[in-house]
Amino acid sequence: MSELASESVSTVRGLAAGSRLPERTFGPVTMTDIVRYQGASGDMNPIHHDDEFARAAGFPAAISVGMLGAGWLAAYCTEHLGEQTVRRFRTRFSSVVFRGDRLTASAEVTRRFEHGAETRVELDIRLRKDDGTVVVSGSAEFAVR
Amino acid sequence: MALMPIERGKIREYATATAAARPAYTDDPKAPVPPTFLATVVFWTPIGETLRSPAVLRACAAAGVPADLGSLLSLEQEYVYHGPLPHAGETLRTAERLRDVTVKRTRDDRAMIVVRFTVEFRDERGDLRAECNYTSAYVQRERR
Numbered sequence: 001m002s003e004l005a006s007e008s009v010s011t012v013r014g015l016a017a018g019s020r021l022p023e024r025t026f027g028p029v030t031m032t033d034i035v036r037y038q039g040a041s042g043d044m045n046p047i048h049h050d051d052e053f054a055r056a057a058g059f060p061a062a063i064s065v066g067m068l069g070a071g072w073l074a075a076y077c078t079e080h081l082g083e084q085t086v087r088r089f090r091t092r093f094s095s096v097v098f099r100g101d102r103l104t105a106s107a108e109v110t111r112r113f114e115h116g117a118e119t120r121v122e123l124d125i126r127l128r129k130d131d132g133t134v135v136v137s138g139s140a141e142f143a144v145r
Numbered sequence: 146m147a148l149m150p151i152e153r154g155k156i157r158e159y160a161t162a163t164a165a166a167r168p169a170y171t172d173d174p175k176a177p178v179p180p181t182f183l184a185t186v187v188f189w190t191p192i193g194e195t196l197r198s199p200a201v202l203r204a205c206a207a208a209g210v211p212a213d214l215g216s217l218l219s220l221e222q223e224y225v226y227h228g229p230l231p232h233a234g235e236t237l238r239t240a241e242r243l244r245d246v247t248v249k250r251t252r253d254d255r256a257m258i259v260v261r262f263t264v265e266f267r268d269e270r271g272d273l274r275a276e277c278n279y280t281s282a283y284v285q286r287e288r289r
Contacts, residue, residue, distance in 0.1 A: 037162045040158045040161070041162070041185055047215060053215065058287040068163070071164075071179070072163055074179055075160075083170060083176075084177050088223070088225050089180040089224045090224075091181075091222055092220065092221040093220055138221075
């Protein structure tokens with residue numbers, strides 16, 4: 001696993017604007033995924049695990065945690081760019097996710113630039129459902145040298 | 146304002162919960178924080194106190210939007226890191242500040258109170274190491 005990770009990191013050092021990372025799929029989302037993230041993150045909002053509570057708030061069922069999608073995107077980026085190199089990580093939640101949804105992470109390099117002594121890449125990051133609906137989008141910066 | 150120890154076991158747990166259980170996170174006593182890990186600050190201090198500030202409650206009351214959990218949505222979070230990434234074994238000091246409050250309409254014409262606030266994380270020397278910029282909203286429930 002660590003060998004694979006270091007190989008990915010060295011591959012990415014050559015990334016230029018327009019390059020894409022290989023996609024990765026998460027889910028289908030289960031209640032277990034949701035409650036494990038809620039326990040780990042400390043966000044115990046019942047709208048994510050209590051269907052009745054979610055219906056009272058106008059949703060057909062409990063909705064997944066936006067930050068779980070962001071966490072999966074973070075896992076995807078660090079797998080390719082390394083665990084020590086994140087400099088900025090922004091995620092916007094554009095659509096709710098329900099149990100059973102399968103999500104695919106993708107990233108495209110938009111810019112390669114110097115920042116002080118570092119070379120960085122900026123990426124457009126995205127998590128989408130099988131029907132193409134984007135659920136999390138954002139941008140991230142990682143140091144590559 | 147609170148102190149937040151960055152704990153190795155917590156990083157291991159968080160990495161596992163986000164499908165990132167790799168040795169760099171799970172086996173290193175000085176593991177770096179995953180990009181969104183600082184969300185766990187809520188175990189140390191009730192983040193979002195600014196969501197209950199008078200300016201926000203006034204805006205919600207004026208728009209007829211209940212300022213409660215069932216109406217609250219997280220729209221965006223941005224983590225910005227300065228200097229070396231925070232790692233297990235360090236202790237950070239947090240502080241929260243309200244940035245602004247705006248009233249908007251959703252696409253289906255419901256009132257939405259958008260609140261932006263920042264949580265900063267400083268190390269024991271007082272150096273700024275990370276900031277989290279939150280955008281959250283209280284949204285009027287659908288009429289039925």
